[in-house]
Amino acid sequence: MVAAGRLCRLTLATGYSRIVMPMPVDDDAIEAMVVDALERLPAVFRERLGSVAIVIEDEANPAQLAAVGAGGLFGLYQGIPRTSLSAEAAPAPSKITIFRGPLVRANPRPDALAAAVADTVYHEIAHHFGISDARLRELKLGDH
Numbered sequence: 001m002v003a004a005g006r007l008c009r010l011t012l013a014t015g016y017s018r019i020v021m022p023m024p025v026d027d028d029a030i031e032a033m034v035v036d037a038l039e040r041l042p043a044v045f046r047e048r049l050g051s052v053a054i055v056i057e058d059e060a061n062p063a064q065l066a067a068v069g070a071g072g073l074f075g076l077y078q079g080i081p082r083t084s085l086s087a088e089a090a091p092a093p094s095k096i097t098i099f100r101g102p103l104v105r106a107n108p109r110p111d112a113l114a115a116a117v118a119d120t121v122y123h124e125i126a127h128h129f130g131i132s133d134a135r136l137r138e139l140k141l142g143d144h
Contacts (some may be wrong), residue, residue: 025104027056030117034098037118045125051093052079052128054121059101074103075120077127096124 034054038046060073068076079094098120107113126136 025100025113027100030056030098030100030103033114033117034121036114037121040118041122041125045129049125049128052096052125053093054096054098056098056100058099060097060099064097072102073099074106074116075099075124077124079128081128081130094128096121096128098124 034056038054060070060076064076065071065073076097076099077094078097098117103113103116103120107116123136131139
């Protein structure tokens, strides 16, 4: 057994080993990573998040997966992107959900998990500002 908060070495059946985080990583740890990501967000974007709620859940439910046609999710933006609001429309509340389980399973090292949480937060914030998945892929590839 490994004490909570300490890294451990996992030896795989292949004889290789890797450093992994002890499970489970609780919501407080993920929340700290989300807060860190938000604090590193440029002020011009952070100030325009307005009524966006950011919540942490263990797993996406079947309805959330079906809504976006995905087999799994790290995060989900639900709301009306700022670019779709008319001048007369009051901003509707939006929600970003960060899914702890898939992030932790895909990123067993603390540094990788923190980077993946930040990337997920930024990805979902981009959707709030009207940037599509296709455009995000273009930007990552450097196709401006």
